[in-house]
Amino acid sequence: MNVKKTKIVRVTPGGVEKTYNMEMRAPHHNYFVNGLLSANSHSVAYAHVAYQTAYLKAHYPEHFYAAVMTNVTDDAAKIFKYASELRAQGIKMLPPDVNQSGPGFTPVERAVRYGLCAIKGIGQTAVDAIIEARREKPFRSIFDFAERVGEKGSGKRVLESLVCAGAFDSLRPEGEDIHSWRARLDACVDRALERGAKARRDRDSKQVDMFGLVTGGGETEAEEPPLPVTGVAPWSHKELLTREKAAVGFYVSGHPLEEFVEKIEQLNCLPISELANAEPNSRVKVVGVVSDFTVRNTKKGDRYAYFRLEDISGVGVKCVLWPEAFKTKGGDAADDAMLVATGRCEGEGGLTIVCDEVTLLDKARVPMTNGRPTYAGRLRANALVIEFQTCDDVLRVGDAVADALLAHPGDCEVFIDLHLADENLTVRARTAQFARVAPNKQLQETLLAAGVRVRWVD
Numbered sequence: 001m002n003v004k005k006t007k008i009v010r011v012t013p014g015g016v017e018k019t020y021n022m023e024m025r026a027p028h029h030n031y032f033v034n035g036l037l038s039a040n041s042h043s044v045a046y047a048h049v050a051y052q053t054a055y056l057k058a059h060y061p062e063h064f065y066a067a068v069m070t071n072v073t074d075d076a077a078k079i080f081k082y083a084s085e086l087r088a089q090g091i092k093m094l095p096p097d098v099n100q101s102g103p104g105f106t107p108v109e110r111a112v113r114y115g116l117c118a119i120k121g122i123g124q125t126a127v128d129a130i131i132e133a134r135r136e137k138p139f140r141s142i143f144d145f146a147e148r149v150g151e152k153g154s155g156k157r158v159l160e161s162l163v164c165a166g167a168f169d170s171l172r173p174e175g176e177d178i179h180s181w182r183a184r185l186d187a188c189v190d191r192a193l194e195r196g197a198k199a200r201r202d203r204d205s206k207q208v209d210m211f212g213l214v215t216g217g218g219e220t221e222a223e224e225p226p227l228p229v230t231g232v233a234p235w236s237h238k239e240l241l242t243r244e245k246a247a248v249g250f251y252v253s254g255h256p257l258e259e260f261v262e263k264i265e266q267l268n269c270l271p272i273s274e275l276a277n278a279e280p281n282s283r284v285k286v287v288g289v290v291s292d293f294t295v296r297n298t299k300k301g302d303r304y305a306y307f308r309l310e311d312i313s314g315v316g317v318k319c320v321l322w323p324e325a326f327k328t329k330g331g332d333a334a335d336d337a338m339l340v341a342t343g344r345c346e347g348e349g350g351l352t353i354v355c356d357e358v359t360l361l362d363k364a365r366v367p368m369t370n371g372r373p374t375y376a377g378r379l380r381a382n383a384l385v386i387e388f389q390t391c392d393d394v395l396r397v398g399d400a401v402a403d404a405l406l407a408h409p410g411d412c413e414v415f416i417d418l419h420l421a422d423e424n425l426t427v428r429a430r431t432a433q434f435a436r437v438a439p440n441k442q443l444q445e446t447l448l449a450a451g452v453r454v455r456w457v458d
Contacts, residue, residue: 061089062107070104073118076249083250084314086112088382095166095252098145099138103127114165120247121161129153142168142185146196154196159189165247178253180234182243187232242336250314256289256338257312257361264312266366267340272315274438275353277409278345284353285342287311287361293335298323305333309341309353319343319353329357340364381439381456383413388452394418400450405431407446410438 057064065086072078083093092111096119100106103124106113116127129152130145139145142163146154162168163185172181235243237259241251257264269287270278278284288309295305302323310316319341321330332339343355386401388394405414414431437443439456447454 060107061086061091062110062112065091066105066107066112069112069118070115073104073115076118079118080250080314083112093252095169096162096248097170098130098162098167099134099170101167102131114248114252116167118248119161119165119167120249121157126153126155126158139171141171142188142192143195146192147199149196150200151197154193156189156193159192160186161247163189164243166244166252177234179237179240180232182240183235184232255312257287260287260338260361261312263361263364263366267364268367269340271313271410271438272309272311272317273313273411275317275345276411277438280345280347282345283343284345285340286317286353287338287340288316290333290335290337290339291316293333295326303327305330307333307335309339317353318351319355319358321355321358325356330355332360332363333358338362381412383415383457384437384439385415385417385455385457386447386452387417387419387455389419390421391418393451397450397452401447401452402435404443404446404450405435405437408437408440408443409434410436412437412439 053064065082069079069082072082087093090110094108094111094113096114096116101113101116103117104115105118106115116122116130117124129149133139133145133148133150133153139148142159145168146159163182166178166182168185169178169181172178237254238256241254241256244253245251264287267287268285270284272286272288275284275286286309288311291308291310293305293307295303297303303326304323305321305326307319308316309319321333326333338361339358340361341353341355341358343353343357346352346354414435414437416429416431418427418429419425420427444454444456
């Protein structure tokens with residue numbers, strides 16, 4: 001590589017700017033970064049990398065997200081963020097699997113398989129032992145796993161984390177409910193470890209059990225004890241999801257709020273993602289699952305609490321219960337509780353909710369009018385498609401449609417479909433970011449009244 005000296009002719013102070021947002025005038029495209037003279041040519045390299053990344057994300061999304069999540073294996077919040085993005089593209093997030101998962105996230109057909117190293121309580125040593133043990137053949141059961149992996153990769157904490165994360169689900173008998181399966185696996189962790197340790201001791205001492213011999217002088221694999229059936233109650237759906245989240249950092253098989261979707265709509269709860277559009281000091285009502293619940297004392301000795309509330313979309317917000325509200329209205333607040341929180345937004349973009357009251361979701365009362373629930377009718381959707389049949393329709397009701405969109409700001413993307421019958425063609429355009437909306441039935445009815453077709457996409 002040839003290195004040429006650059007003669008500095010003149011230095012003109014230009015202030016401080018973000019280097020990736022600068023435009024330098026020709027012919028001298030040089031500037032200082034942290035006291036070092038730099039050249040604009042480096043932006044070409046960044047542009048090339050950006051193009052490659054964008055191409056990979058567009059054409060090979062499974063490989064892209066698998067690589068990105070492997071890079072942030074130790075950050076559960078970022079993994080959840082990317083998992084939400086890939087779900088929005090119709091790509092599944094598969095649970096970890098003792099026979100298929102690698103150390104990092106693995107791309108498969110229209111899905112990404114969770115990585116073993118991302119499971120809490122499992123280190124690289126255990127993962128290496130698991131992968132090495134399965135090279136010969138797949139694991140047949142939790143007993144087979146405990147015996148072949150050995151002490152390095154099959155401690156009690158490791159086995160419990162794998163069970164809760166769903167890593168043995170592919171070995172589940174056909175027709176058995178996942179709640180029963182994981183409960184039975186969890187109940188026999190100690191037995192599996194004891195049996196595995198005994199089998200290794202026997203193998204190391206070259207002892208052969210009489211039941212391991214077969215006619216003809218050969219050997220066969222010892223018959224495995226059945227999993228316990230009696231006396232093991234299936235996990236509830238909430239317990240299964242709670243243990244799953246403890247193992248992988250977020251819910252994979254579902255969400256505790258799923259069975260309350262209709263009630264949440266009837267309660268007129270605002271999606272937490274829409275708090276960014278809320279005015280400072282405005283009153284809001286949100287619902288979610290509590291995490292990071294902490295109680296502290298003020299200088300006067302009064303107790304207050306703060307916690308994170310996360311809704312079904314995975315978006316969370318910080319909540320505070322100051323002493324008076326915590327004493328009179330905060331008795332239901334606790335980790336993993338499903339709460340309806342009412343309070344005031346504090347800070348730009350609804351960064352914190354100062355709660356006046358919190359109530360358990362299953363105890364929250366739905367507002368009624370003439371014996372029927374009164375609610376705004378929020379909808380679950382990632383995108384809204386508005387269909388125009390002709391160009392004349394665009395000219396005739398375009399302004400009304402635009403006004404309706406701007407009246408319901410949110411995070412839901414909006415697409416415009418124009419059907420050209422003569423060309424047998426449909427043209428789709430994505431609206432600007434400021435035209436994104438909050439999915440709700442009032443907006444839907446307004447658009448229908450304007451004379452256009454609407455379609456919500458979840």
